[in-house]
Amino acid sequence: MKLFKQLLLIFSFTLVGTLISYLLSLASFPFPGSLIGMILLFIFLLFGLVKVDSIHGVAQFFIDNMGIFFVPAAIASLKQIEIISAHWWKLLIILFAAFVISFTCTYWAVKLTLHLQHKGKKEAIVEQEANHD
C-alpha cells in the first residue's frame, strides 16, 4: 500500500509534467515533460507541500537502480548496427576526447571560481579590519 501510494504520487507529477509539456509544445517550446515533473516535485518539496517521506522509498529505489531502466533503450542500438559499425572509430575518438576535454575544462573553471571567491572574501575581511583601525 505504502509503495503504491508513493508510486502514484511520483506518477502524478510525471503526468502533470507531460501535460504541461504538451501545452508548451503547442506554443512550439519543446521542454521535456519528465523534467517539468522533476522541477515541480522539487518546488513542492521545498515548500513542504509534499513531505519527503511520502516519496522517499520509491524515489530512492529509482535513483539507486537508475541504470536498469535504460537497458531497453541501449539494446535498441543493435538495430543501428550498420551505422555504428560504419563510424565506430570516430565514435570511439569522440567518446574519449570529449570526456577528457569537458572534465578538464569544468575542473579548472570551478577551481578558478573558488580561488577568486576565496580571494574576494579574504580582501573583504582585510578591508573590514582596516576600517576598524
Place this chain on the structure above:
Amino acid sequence: MINLLTSPLFYLFLTIGIYTLFAWLSKKLHTPIFNPLLWTIILLSGYILLIVFIDKGNAMSLEDINYAVTQFQSSTSILDILLGPVTVALALPLYLNRHVLKENWLAILIGSIVGVGSSVGSVVLLGWLLNLDGSITLALYPRGVTTAIAREITTILGVGEHTSITVAMVVLTGVVGALLAPPLIKLFHDDEDTTIGLALGSASHAIGTSVAFNYSSKAGAIASVSMVTNGLLTVLVAIIVRLIIA
C-alpha cells in the same frame, strides 16, 4: 525451447538477474569496470545475437536481428515506461542536497556553463574534424548528460531515430569517466570536494556521481546536483539549437 528462451518473463529475468549480479560485484570489488548497466548491455546483446544465430544459423539477416530486438523491447517495456517517473525522482537528491546547492551556487553555475559548453563544443569540433554525419553529431550533443535527460534532448533536436546510439554513448561516457577521472584528479594534484564533484557530475553524470561519493559525501552531493543542472542547461542549449536550425 526457443519460445521459452525468448519469452517476456525470461527476458525480464535475465535483465534483472545480470544487472543485480554486476551491481553486487561492483559494490563488492569497488571497481567501475563491473558497471552493471554496461555489462547488462554487452551480455544481453550477445544473448540476443546468439538466439538469432541458433534459430537461423548462417542465414541470419539484419531483419532477423531487428525482429529479435523488437521482441526484447516489448518484453521489457515496463522499464522503458518507468523512465519518466525515474527522471522525476531526480528531484529527491536535488532536495536532500539543497544546502549544498545554496552554498555553492556560483561554482555550480559556472561549472555547469563551462561543462555544457566544453562538452557540446568538443562534440561539434570533433564531429567536424572527423567529418561525421551531421545527424549523428547532433545525436552526440547530450553524450555527457544523464541518460533520462539525454533521451529527451535527441527528441528536441529532431534526431529521435538515433536515440539508441545516444544512450549507448552516454553509458560508455559514464564508464570512461569512472576509469579516467581518478588518474586525471591525481594529475591535477588537488582534492577539493567542490571541484572533484562538479567535474565528475558534469562530465560523466550518474556513474561519475557514484565515483564522487567514493571521495567524500560532499563531493557526491555536489556531483548529483551538477548532474541535474548540467542536464537542464543542455536542454536549454538544445532548444536554442533547434530554434536556430528550424
